[in-house]
Amino acid sequence: MDSIKQAVELARASDAPGPAPNASAGEIFRPGALDPKMREVRLDPVHLERSRIVAHASSKEQGRYYDMLRTQVLQEMDKKSWQFLAVTSPTAGCGKTVTACNLAMSIARLPERSVLLVDLDLRKPTVAKYLGAEPTDGVMSVLEGRSPLSSAVTQVSVGPTSFLVLSGGVSSSSSSEWMASQTMGTLLQTIKREFRSRLVIFDLPPMLLGDDVISILPRMDATLLVAGVGSTSVSDIKECQKHLQRSPVVRVVVNKTAEVTDSYYGYY
Numbered sequence: 001m002d003s004i005k006q007a008v009e010l011a012r013a014s015d016a017p018g019p020a021p022n023a024s025a026g027e028i029f030r031p032g033a034l035d036p037k038m039r040e041v042r043l044d045p046v047h048l049e050r051s052r053i054v055a056h057a058s059s060k061e062q063g064r065y066y067d068m069l070r071t072q073v074l075q076e077m078d079k080k081s082w083q084f085l086a087v088t089s090p091t092a093g094c095g096k097t098v099t100a101c102n103l104a105m106s107i108a109r110l111p112e113r114s115v116l117l118v119d120l121d122l123r124k125p126t127v128a129k130y131l132g133a134e135p136t137d138g139v140m141s142v143l144e145g146r147s148p149l150s151s152a153v154t155q156v157s158v159g160p161t162s163f164l165v166l167s168g169g170v171s172s173s174s175s176s177e178w179m180a181s182q183t184m185g186t187l188l189q190t191i192k193r194e195f196r197s198r199l200v201i202f203d204l205p206p207m208l209l210g211d212d213v214i215s216i217l218p219r220m221d222a223t224l225l226v227a228g229v230g231s232t233s234v235s236d237i238k239e240c241q242k243h244l245q246r247s248p249v250v251r252v253v254v255n256k257t258a259e260v261t262d263s264y265y266g267y268y
Contacts, residue, residue, distance in 0.1 A: 038151075039136065043158040047132035052095075055102040056109075056158045063106065066099075069251065070106040073224065074113075076250040077199065082221035083192060086247065088204040088213050090236035094228035095255040097121070100203040101130050103224075107199060108163035114198045115163040116153070116191070120216065121205045122175035125168020131156060138169025143183055149190055164198070166191075175205070179215040188219050207240050217247045226253045 048056060055066040077085065087103070089096040104117040119127035119139060128134065137152040154165050178184055191200060202220065207213040217223065223244060227237060 039154045041131075041133045041154055041156045043156055044132050045158055048158065051101075051130045051132070052098050053101050053105065053130060055106040056161050063102070066102040066106040069099075069253065070103060070110075073103065073250050074107065074199075077222060080221070080248075083196070083198075084188075084200050084202065084219070084221040085250070086202050086204050086213075086217065086220040086223045087226065088207050088223060089226040089228070090208050090232050090240050091206050091228075092209065093231045094206070094226045095253075096206070096226040097126050097130055097203050099224070099226050099253055099255065100201055101127065104163055104201050105158075105161060107201075108161050116166065116195050116198045116200045117163060118166045118191070118200060118202045119168035120179075120202045122168055122172045122178060122212070123205060123210075124171060127165065127203055128167040131165065133165065133167070136167075136169070138167040139187075140169040140172050140178075142166075142187060143178055143181075149187070149194070164195075176210055176212050176215065179212045184216070185219065207243060208236060214243050217243065220247050222250045223247045224251050224253065225249055226255055228255045 043056075045056070048054070055063040055070075057063065073085065077083075087096050087100040100117065104115045107113050108115045117127060119125045121127075122140065125138065128138075133154060133156055136154075137147040139152070141147045142149050142152050149166075152166060152169075154167065155162055156165050157163075172178060202216075204216065205212045207225075225240060225244070
């Protein structure tokens with residue numbers, strides 16, 4: 001455990017063509033308000049609990065750790081007027097998607113904050129599954145020109161808490177090419193413009209399982225790295241550190257720690 005903490009401290013210190021879309025960029029990313037008939041989904045609290053999504057209510061004891069993370073992240077993001085936050089992990093099984101969903105819910109509970117959660121794990125999109133929201137149109141349908149961005153965004157809510165989600169939709173075997181594409185760049189520019197009043201959280205793939213994250217990191221403002229005790233090695237952290245030189249790391253979450261028995265997550 002000490003070795004992981006040391007590696008975390010080290011980490012703290014520290015356009016290629018894509019597949020051709022089926023519609024013009026102007027049609028896919030046309031400016032304007034969101035679809036007035038935006039799909040709305042009420043989330044099931046029981047399903048959320050089973051998926052370890054616990055930050056939707058301030059009464060949840062386990063959710064207060066995400067509230068602490070929320071405050072730390074927002075302080076760093078506000079200081080630099082950052083909007084795009086990438087959430088990734090060294091390898092699979094570290095809990096990055098659970099962290100991204102809980103962080104989005106925790107921020108959405110603040111009265112003067114709004115959030116868009118985007119699933120950019122194109123090879124294995126799971127945000128909709130964790131939230132219990134049946135995926136329809138998503139990132140891939142927008143990139144491929146099958147639907148405009150305005151109709152691909154869903155509003156999800158549980159109790160009084162609500163936020164926007166752009167799911168991944170279907171998985172893509174060409175995720176690496178899409179990440180580096182000009183079409184992706186246009187999508188991100190459109191999101192920045194159309195959702196300029198919102199913090200945008202991107203659930204990215206694990207960093208060391210391909211070049212997807214390396215391709216997209218320069219387009220992010222900051223990164224939240226999620227490591228897992230028992231699944232993340234010191235060498236994994238050091239390897240990630242090499243790639244994180246191009247994106248400031250706002251926090252490193254050490255997940256699945258057993259040092260505090262009444263919590264799911266430890267933050268260092």
